Amino acid sequence: MKPLIQALKERILIADGAMGTLLYSYGVDRCFEELNLSHPNEVLKVHKDYIEAGADIIQTNTYGANYEKLSRYGLEDSVKEINTAAARLAKKAAGDHTYVVGTIGGIRAIKQNISVEEIKRSFREQLYCLLLEGVDGILLETYYDFEELTTVLKIAKRETDLPVIAQVSLHETGVLQNGMDVKEALQQLEMLGADVVGINCRMGPYHMVSSLEEVPIPKGSFLSVYPNASLPNYEEGRFYYSAEPEYFGDISNELRVQGARIIGGCCGTTPEHIRAVSKRLKSRVPVTEKKVKTKKSVQLSSPAVKEKLLHQQVKEKKTVIVELDPPKHLDTGLFFQGAQALKEEGIDALTLADNPLASPRVSNDAIGTMIKERYDLTPLVHITCRDRNLIGLQSHLMGLHTLGIHNILAITGDPAKIGDFPGAASVYDLSSLELIELIKQNNAGISFSGKSLRQKTQFSVGAAFNPNFRHLDASVKRLERKINAGADYFISQPVFGAEEMYQVYEATKHLNTPIFIGIMPLLSSRNAEFLHHEVPGIKVPEETRKRMKDAGTDPVHTRAAGMEIAKELVDAALKLFNGIYLITPFVRYDMSIELLRYMKEKAGKEMEVPYGQRII
Template identity: 80%
Template sequence: MNTLLDALSEKILIADGAVGTLLYSYGVDRCFEELNLSHPEEIINVHKQYIEAGADIIQTNTYGANYSKLSRYGLQDQVKEINEAAVRLAKKAAGQGTYILGTIGGIRAINQHISLEEVKRGFREQLYCLLLEGVDGILLETYYDFEELKTVLQIVKKETDLPVIAQVSMHETGVLQNGMDIKDALGELELLGADIVGINCRMGPFHMVKSLEGVPLPKSSFLSVYPNASLPNYEEGRFYYAAEPDYFGDISNELRLQGARIIGGCCGTTPAHIKAVKERLISREPVKEKKVKTQELIKLKDPHIQKNLLHRKVKEKKTLIVELDPPKHLDTGLFFQGAKALKEEGIDAITLADNPLASPRVSNDAMGTLVQQKFGLDPLVHITCRDRNLIGLQSHLMGLHTLGIHNILAITGDPAKIGDFPGAASVYDLSSIELIELIKQNNDGLSFSGKSLRQRTNFSVGAAFNPNFRHLDASVKRLEKKQHAGADYFISQPVFSCEHLVQIAEATSHLHAPLFIGIMPLISSRNAEFLHHEVPGIKVPDEARKLMKEAEGDALQSRAVGMEIAKELVETAMELFNGLYIITPFMRYDMSIELIRYANLIEKEKREVPYDHNIV
């Protein structure tokens, strides 16, 4: 039998279709790779069905047979056994003239921050198992993360001379998740040594044809295409694919005309789909020349740089922001009264929390827009990962940009179970770090899927900092990750100790992203105890709680003591940081105004102190 590459130089080869979704359609809903050990006859039967349908190439049932994915099922110690069994079952099913590809799927996904080092360890383990059992080639499929695919491709090229197929997956037609054009991506994979480059999964055949229209024929490799049957339908708790095999077969000729030498199927395809492809292409020759359709490039609009972006302000001068939470009811009078008064004090921005403590409030984007329109006050809108899935987050960001809101704080958000609606679901499609990355990708003019937004957003993105954990260095390590993800500045939880402020300044001195330090005036002993014992991320020192306790029962004295503590903190913070973040307690914006005036007084006195040339 000719080698796979020899065969491809002469004709189009038909590959098999889905294994996992075919098993799923039979009612199997578990770790499909484990079936290599527990139900080998089922796997052999799937292979035989595809071969009988006309497949020249079959792939091993090993898409997710790596340490990371098998560990979800407690099977991480059976990587070797599962991969070995998969190759043996494929060989048992295959007849003369059938090529067997060892399949390795992508690992890094939307909500998995798996390091490339971890990817490489798991990949090598699986690769060696497949190579030792003897396959005709390696199939790398369903890689949304282009860096991951390039990394593993280089590994496999060093370990074997067998043909390697490198296939990317896209969320949007013709463009990768990172915004890279499919033409450029396949060209880069070819330069890295892939023998066959291609696309698979996520899209049906129509959109794969559209994606390939701008891709020239590879110069030193071949082109492969494994479309999904269609987009999935959902009914009575199960997913299914409705595309007819005849349609799939008919459109396979259009894939041939785009230069495909290997045509198979991904999710939702069955032996009937592959049979239809075989019947349509059995007498067709591969194309040797192709007219590439030129893609109309969309010029990204780069809007005017906003002079009020917080990370710019705070690097240039002492910058003061104040939190005033939207109300829990529809009586917004007091809120707007407070916002107007804060504007008159000259603050740099008003920060608006996103349903803090998981309790619903008037939406902060609505209040931020009105504050901006009514008073010309810049809003800093918080966005939690708790309340919106990925679709909602992307939509929300586009909406904020359209409203002219450009300062954002990306946070995880308190879990729903602690709030007013404990039965509500917490979404958490993204972590706060991944949300920061998404916002930065929007600033490059790209949506999460890599599709052009046709404009660049101009967000200044802040990240939360909790300095009240037992080990400050652990909190700072997380700040470093957020800074690496693209955070422009940090906003801290309230701090109630001057000694703690000094420790924070020393621990964060190496970070180039500026820090707004949180100051929250205490209003009573009860308030201090509640914050200390019941609010996540806040700790009030014993000394402050003692002072508030001594003033208990006297509202005016309690306020005075709380303000005295806060003013001491403001004075120290002004010496150590460029950003001050005042948190208004219970809409008591008069207390915030008093702290604003105190901070401004300190800054004014500092400017008025004459310079003494005798001081060295």
């Protein structure tokens, strides 16, 4: 049998289709890679069925046989065993007439926040296992993250002379997740030494044909394409693909016309799909020239922003924002009364939480729009990762931009189990760090999917800061990671002691990113104890709790004690921070107003101290 690259120079090679789809149809629904050990005959049968259908190339059942994915099943110590078994099964089925490529799938499609160093370690472990078994090439497939793919491609090219197939997965037709054109991506992969470049998964053959229309035939490598059978349907808890094999076979000739030299299948494809491709293409010669479709450029615009961007303002002058939680019911009178009163006191923004403590409230984007239009008051809208998947988050951000709301706070969100609906699902498609990065991607005019938004959003992106951890330096390191992700400013959890506030200042004074330091008046000793012992992320110093306890139970006395402590914190905050964040307890906006008036009386010239000239 000729070497794989030599065969590609002469003819089109038919690859196999999905492994998981077939095993799933057999009733095997678990970690498919582990089946190399527990159900080797089923895996072997899949390989043989594809070969019998006409596949010239089969891939090892190792797409997710890496440390990260296998650890989800408690199999992280079986990486070598699983990959070795997979390669041997594929080679047994292939004999001396079919090529075997060792498959290594993208990790960031499963776990998005994994570091490059972890990716390198996991990739090398899997790569060496496959190389030791004498595969004919390496297939890098389903890489949504281009950085990850280029990282592992460089390693593969250093470690082996075998052919390497490098395939990206697209979020939109012709576009990667990061907004890069598929043409540019494939050219970069070719420059890095990939012997075959291509696309796989996510899309059916129709959209893959459309994507390849803008891609010239590579000069120094070959082109591969592994479409899904179609777009998936979902019914009674199961995904299924409805595309007929004959259609898949017919359109495979259009992939050939676009220059594809390896044509296989991904999700939903079966031996019947590959049989149809083989029937259409076995006698067809490769295409070496094509007319490339020119992509129309879209000029991105940045609409003028009328709203104050907080991260810019706080660097120039003392800036005060106040939190007033949207109501849990439909009687919004008291809330809007408070918003009006706070506006009259001259606050710089009203910050609106996103269902805090996982309890449903009137949506903050609706409330934010109303206070912006009714009172000409700047809303700062919180966005949690808890309640929306990627689709919902992207839609929500486009909606906020359209409404003219540009100041947002990206946070993880309290888990659903602590709220009013403990049985509700917490989504967490993203971490807060990833959400910040993707909002910044929107600011570049690119959606989460990589597609052009046709306008650049202009969000000022805030991030949460919890200074109440036992080890403050660890919390500051997380701040630095958020700055690297693109955070424009920080809003802190409330601090309840002046000494603690000084500690926060000392730990963060090296940062150039503004911090709005949180201050929240305590209402009673019971309130202080609840916050300290039961609310995640909040700690109330022992001395503060003692003062609240000494105030007794009379509401007048406890309110006075809480306000006295809050005013001491305001004194410290005015000396240390340009941004002050007042948190209104239980819509008691009269307490925030009292603090605002105290602040004006106390501050004097301190309110004009520019950012970067904070003093103790």
